[in-house]
Amino acid sequence: MKNKSIIFLVMVVLFISSSVAAQAGQVVEVTESKTEDISLDELITGTLTPIQDVDIPAQTGGVAEKVNVEIGDEIEAGSELIKIDDQTLLIQKRQSEAALESARANYNELKNGATEEEMTRVKSSYENAKNSLESAKTNLKLMEELYNNRRSLEQQLVSAEQQLENSKQSLNQAQINYDQAKKDYQRSKKLYADNVISENKLDQAENSFENAESSLSQAKTSLAVAERNYQLTKATYDNPTELKQQLENARNQVENAQSNLEVSKANLDEAERGPREEKVRAGLASLRQAEASLDQTKDQISKTKITASFTGVVNQVNVDQGEMISNGQTVVNLINIDELYAEIGVTAATASAIKKGELVKVKPETMQHFIDGEITNIAPAADSSSRTFLVKVKIENKDHKLRAGMFADVSLAKGKAGQAVVVPIESIVDLNSDQPYIFVIESGKALRKDIQIGIATDSKVEILAGLTAGEEVVIRGQSNLEDGQSVEVRNR
Known part of the structure; x- marks a missing residue:
């Protein structure tokens, strides 16, 4: 009975407590x-890369004459980095200039026609050709007469012999006159030295000596010609076969003279007619080709100076002075770190949540705080191996305290x-x-x-x-x- 009373009392207490709590x-x-x-931010670690990163190639081959930069040099746009030896190209340039001048002169001649001097020369050549033909015909007629009339040949031989004899006598007299004039001149020089005769007398003696010397020389020449003429005439007279050969030669001379006259006549007709259109066009084409050849050489010379395409910092130099450089070889790596990219790889979900131009926070590994950055590029396709999308975030780096290759954390807002x-x-x-x-x-x-x-x-x-x-x-x-x-x- 007592236990039941206790249980009842406990239940009452619990009920009262529950009621108080409910209230x-x-x-x-x-x-x-x-x-x-x-x-919702996501922190992704990436790498800093230059805003510009260019491998500068050689656009022509040759020996590196000068290497003007070293790694770490800050370079202005247009600065000369490497100079390739251009001596061979300069020689080619002079050759191309000469060829161009020749082609221009030829074109102007074709376009403008023959000048007055050229016309005179062509006409003179034509007249000479006519005269040569007449002379050859006369000679042929003479040879035909000689060949057909031996009596005439005999008379020529007598005449040649007489001319030879006269030449010998003339030479003998000229030698005597020369010897006497020489003695008079030598004596006059001595008398003049002793003040016996005047300078005028000496000059007269000298002139007489010079005239005698000239006459002697002419007499020797005349004798040689006379001897040769006599020998030829005698050989012809003694050898009829030789005469026949001379006749054939005379006929050939007539034919050659006729051909020369035809060529001269054609040249004269062309000069009087003026330039033909097809020749002018061909001359113009040759001129254009010569101009192009010179321009090409000048272009090659300009390429021997390898210059910076933008203001930046030299990251690599791949050639030494005196080294042979091949066309297309990378000689300098130039980077611009005034601004840097923080390059990160993001998932498809993150790539869909961000947009180009969005401002984000970037914390390079050498800094204790975040700096502002701007999303400039979002890859349209994922990398085949990592299955992530490349994102570029641009940051300022005017003081160049940050370097390409450093790590950086980028804070991206996946949702906002x-x-x-x-x-x-x-x-x-x-x-x-x-x-x-x-x-x-x-x-x-x-x-x-x-x-x-x-x-x-x-x-x-x-x-x-x-x-x-x-x-x-x-x-x-x-x-x-x-x-x-x-x-x-x-x-x-």
């Missing part, structure tokens, strides 16, 4: 939903909302389910509200629907609440 309500903590910006209704993440019940909800406090009671969530960070959640800013949201003690249950707010 007081469950203890909770709350916070106010707010309107603010929210974003401006002026969204935001609550602490711990206030959400069944956050990962299809029907998340929260409790709000109204008139001392906890009311359940189904919500639609957006961006979720480690500490906050964006509410897309089901809640407005300024409502009291339960953040502690909501796990055992029921809709409409009375509560006691501890932190109000």
Whole structure:
């Protein structure tokens, strides 16, 4: 009986306690939903690369005459980096200039026709050709007569013999006159030296000596010609076969003279007619070809100076002075680090969440803080091996404190909302389910509200629907609440 009384007493106490708790309500903590910006950031490590990175090639081959830069040199755009020896090309340039001048002169001659001097020369050549033909015909006629009339040949032999004899006598007399004039001149020089005769007398003696010397020389020449003429005439007279050969030669001379006259006549006709259109076109084509050849040589000479295409820093020098360089060989690697790219690989989801021109934060490995960067490039296709998308973020580096190849962390906002209704993440019940909800406090009671969530960070959640800013949201003690249950707010 006693035990039953004790049990009854305990049940009464529990009932009274339960009633008191129900009247007081469950203890909770709350916070106010707010309107603010929210974003979901992702930190990705990448590598810094130059804004410009160019391998500068040699555009012509040759020996490196000068190497003007070293690794680390800061270079202005247009500065000469490497100079290739150009002596052979300069020789080719002079040859091309000469060829161009010749082609231009030829073209002008074809275009303008024969000058007055050239016309005179062509006419003179034509007249000479006519005279040569007449002379050859006369000679042929003479040879035919000689061949057909031996008596005439005999008379020529007598005449040649007489001319030879006369030449010998003339030479003998000229030799005597020369010897006498020489003695008189030598004697006059001595008398003049002794002041016996005047300078005028000496000059007369000298002139007489020079005339005698000239006459002697002419007499010797005349004798030689006479001897040769006599020998030829005698050989012809003694040898009829020789005469026949001379006759054939005379006929050949007539034929050659006739051909020369025809050529001279054709040249004269062409000069009088003026330039033909096809020749002018051919001359113009030759001129253009010569101009192109010179331009090509000049272009090759200009390429012996390898210059910087932009202002930057020399990263590599791949040639030494005196080394042979081949066409297309990379000689210098030039980079521009006034700005740098932080290159990172992102997943498809991240690539879809970011956009070109978006500002992000970058923290290079040598810095303790983040700096501003701008997304400038997003690869349209994923890398085949890593399955990530290349993203380039540009940052300023005017002082060159950062170097290409350094690591850098890039903070990307995978999602971002401006002026969204935001609550602490711990206030959400069944956050990962299809029907998340929260409790709000109204008139001392906890009311359940189904919500639609957006961006979720480690500490906050964006509410897309089901809640407005300024409502009291339960953040502690909501796990055992029921809709409409009375509560006691501890932190109000």
